[in-house]
Amino acid sequence: xxxxxxxxxxxGCTLLSWPGAGAAAASGxxxxxxxxxxxxGEPPGVGWMGQQFVDALRWRLWGRAVDVYPVDFPAxxxxxxxxxxxxxxxxxxxxxxxxxxxxxxxxxxxxxxxxLIGYATEPGAAGLAAPLPPEAASRVAAVVLxxxxxxxxxxxxxxxxxxxxxxxxxxxxxxxxPGDPVCSAGxxxxxxxxxxxxxMTAQAADFAAARLTPSADQPI
Numbered sequence: 001x002x003x004x005x006x007x008x009x010x011x012g013c014t015l016l017s018w019p020g021a022g023a024a025a026a027s028g029x030x031x032x033x034x035x036x037x038x039x040x041g042e043p044p045g046v047g048w049m050g051q052q053f054v055d056a057l058r059w060r061l062w063g064r065a066v067d068v069y070p071v072d073f074p075a076x077x078x079x080x081x082x083x084x085x086x087x088x089x090x091x092x093x094x095x096x097x098x099x100x101x102x103x104x105x106x107x108x109x110x111x112x113x114x115x116l117i118g119y120a121t122e123p124g125a126a127g128l129a130a131p132l133p134p135e136a137a138s139r140v141a142a143v144v145l146x147x148x149x150x151x152x153x154x155x156x157x158x159x160x161x162x163x164x165x166x167x168x169x170x171x172x173x174x175x176x177x178p179g180d181p182v183c184s185a186g187x188x189x190x191x192x193x194x195x196x197x198x199x200m201t202a203q204a205a206d207f208a209a210a211r212l213t214p215s216a217d218q219p220i
Contacts, residue, residue, distance in 0.1 A: 029100030030067035032057075032141075032212060035089055037071035037113025039147070046070045049110040049146060052196040056205035057106070061212065075112060079159040082112055089120045090132045097139045106208045107168075108144035111182060111192065114174075115149050118162035137167025142208040145174045146195050147183050173207040175200045 034054055038047030046054060046068060058066050069092050073085025089107070096103055109117035120132050121143065143164070151161040164172055177198055179188030195201050 027100070027102070029096075029103045031064040031103065032061060032066045032106060033096050033100070033103050034066065034068045034106045034108065035071060035092055035117075036068065036107075037073065037085055037089065037109035037116045038075055039111030039113055040075050040077060042075055044070065044072070047075075047110060047113070049193075049195055049201065050108065050113070052201040053108060053110075053144060053146070053204055056202050057208055060205055060209040071109070071113065071116065073116065077157070079154075079157045082116060083119070085113075085116045086120045086131060089117060090136075093120075093132055093136050093139070097136060104141045104212050105139055106142045106144065106212070107140055108146070108204070108208075109148075110146040110195070112149065114145040114147060115154060115159065115162050117143065118145060118148060118164055119160075121165040121168040122163050123165055132165070134165065134167055137165065137171075140168065141171065141213070142211040143168050143172040144204040144208055145172060146200060146204060147176060147180055147192055148174055149182050150184060152185075153182055171211060173204055175204060 034057065036046040036050040036054065038045065038050055042048065045051075050070075054066075054068055071085045071092075072088040074081045076082065093105060093107075096105060107117050107120070109115070121137075123131055123134055148162060149159075154161055175195070176183035177191040177194050177200060179186035179191040181187055181189060182192050
């Protein structure tokens with residue numbers, strides 16, 4: 001029994017000193033911070049689709065400290081109230097940039113949340129308040145948009161089109177499932193809920209992981 005307890009203790013110490021926890025984590029900041037906005041009708045948090053993406057990304061970044069910030073906004077069918085999430089996302093990115101200079105950030109959203117994240121990247125987006133300042137783009141490694149509403153869909157709910165800020169376009173993956181009526185002219189309602197099943201959350205995680213710079217002590 002003593003040998004077993006000793007082995008367990010050593011194993012626990014090994015986990016605590018795992019080399020993947022980089023300089024950012026050592027300072028109380030994560031190596032990577034994921035800012036994600038959920039879809040319409042999902043309860044507070046990152047939502048089911050967001051969780052599939054986060055889990056896939058964490059698996060690809062095994063050994064690195066990954067924090068998640070669920071964008072705070074009312075995910076209701078009406079557009080107006082959800083615009084409040086732009087300030088939530090932008091404020092968090094500003095705080096992280098100021099307090100955790102070594103932390104890399106990933107922005108993401110699903111459905112209505114994808115539109116919200118898109119608006120946050122666009123300076124002065126259609127008169128919407130509190131977008132990200134242009135200089136924040138250098139702190140964001142990747143932007144992941146899943147099922148982002150089309151211009152036609154947004155117009156139908158009184159929302160402006162999404163125009164990504166120039167500092168973010170090249171680091172963005174914008175995925176629309178075939179037949180998804182929210183992000184395309186398709187008519188397959190089930191397609192809008194298929195982003196995990198069809199492999200697109202994993203594809204998005206691959207994209208984000210490839211754009212994140214490994215920390216100096218990241219295990220290979």
